[in-house]
Amino acid sequence: MRELLPVLLDRLTAGPVALARVVATSGPAPRQLGAAMAVTAAGEVIGSLSAGCVDSAIVHAATDVLDTGCAVGERFGPADLDDIAIGLTCGGEIEIFVERIGPERVADLADLRASVGIGRPVALATTLTTRPLWRLDHPGATGSWRGLDKDIADLRDAGRCGIVGVDDTEAPRVCAADRPRTFVHTFAPPRRLIAVGANEFVRALCTVAKNVGYHVTVVDPRPVFTTPARFPDADEVVVAWPGRYLEDEMDSGRTDSATAVCVMTHDAKVDVPTLVSALASDRVGIIGALGSRATHDDRIARLTVAGVPRDRIDDRLRSPLGLDLGGHTPAEVAISIVAQLISERNGGTGQPLRDVEGPIHRRVPGS
Incomplete structure (x- = not known):
């Protein structure tokens, strides 16, 4: 998403934009956590979320999100050649969260871009809810946020993206309003x-x-x-x-x-x-x-x-x-x-993929 930040700030001057991000994966997946795509009201598509197998479906979902203002989560599993449903040919599973962002996000995006520009570790926490809430978390940040401060800071300090919190279907005895299921999008300094x-x-x-x-x-x-x-x-x-x-x-x-x-x-x-x-x-x-x-x-x-x-x-x-x-x-x-x-x-071998067994898309150590 780093490369999308200046584009997002530019397009937001013309109106709301739908932002779609990969928030969870399982098995071989075409993109890593945090991969992003933006869709404008004019139909411009910037970035991608896969090798093309699910992008068209997300563009349609993004259009609905722009119209309603309600964020949605989309899940895609392995493709079935006998099924018309869209799936991943790589055999993995992927969860994509699509939300509408407008002028209210400009300050956060500008701050995020500035932090990335100077190499300061920063995490963007987004509740995976119909009306998402955002928090930018920097080292030394103060104040409590949704009971997730330590979880967010731990992922930020480790340079990892991931989901923290709970939802009502996964933990019915815990109030999701206190610790809502939240995607922590970490931007570690570049190597x-x-x-x-x-x-x-x-x-x-x-x-x-x-x-x-x-x-x-x-x-x-x-x-x-x-x-x-x-x-x-x-x-x-x-x-x-x-x-x-x-x-x-x-x-x-x-x-x-x-x-x-x-x-x-x-x-x-x-x-x-x-x-x-x-x-x-x-x-x-x-x-x-x-x-x-x-x-x-x-x-x-x-x-x-x-x-x-x-x-x-x-x-x-x-x-x-x-x-x-x-x-x-x-x-x-x-x-x-x-x-x-x-x-x-x-942890790659440097050999031709046809000569290597196992999944093509390995998990990066520490991710």
Whole structure:
């Protein structure tokens, strides 16, 4: 839904919009929790909720919601080829909540967009009721809300989306008005990718990584090459010695186990100090270095001379970086690198799907 926020704020200037979000899934599902689609009164559809199998039904539901103002929940299960009913061909189940939003939501959406923009953890709690209530929950928020404050904060702090509370059909002895069934839509700060080097491979990596949600920093000590104009898709372009920069970032707490460091300069006086710093710390996650087999062998030898234990190198360093896709151009290399980042983050194998058993859509660890 991050990408929909500026669009929603823009379309709300013309009138109410129907917002549909995935609030629950079971089994293999085409989209993750929080995936969103908006439908305007003029019939414009922005975003999607599936591979197309349920979107048309949601557009019809959204039209009704715009007319009545009453929110609805829609559930879809596995598709039956002998049944005319709409279903999911992937075999999973999905619950979608559709509500009408108008000018009364502009302030909350603007606040949400601002929080996402500065990387502040925030959760949007929405009661799954006919007339939904909203609450934006930031770290340090005060005041009680529907008896769900701790539940919302726990999901927000874990960076997870989910449903909290109860409804009358599931827990008839608990008053749903006190703890209504509520979707907690969490917007965690984007994962960081620190790309070392100011070259065309890093430029391509910025574009691909940005498109899958990374906050990308380019760092290189050469000011003539390290400029925002050369890296328009980077969030930050820093002129500094990468090893020192990385140590400062780690010491200040601006990196964590979700941070990826990709060293792509092919210059030992830059590569080696950066990798020594990264490998010595647990405050970064994936550590990779681009290069040929010969470059890799030379790099390992230099790291060993610098005092990095060989088992630490073998356990932590992805070198040569990237999956074996057979590509050569900067864009192809960037895709192979980001594919490896995605695979390792989600516990994937990197193999062709036809050669892998089990569900295609795995649950992300911690979700």
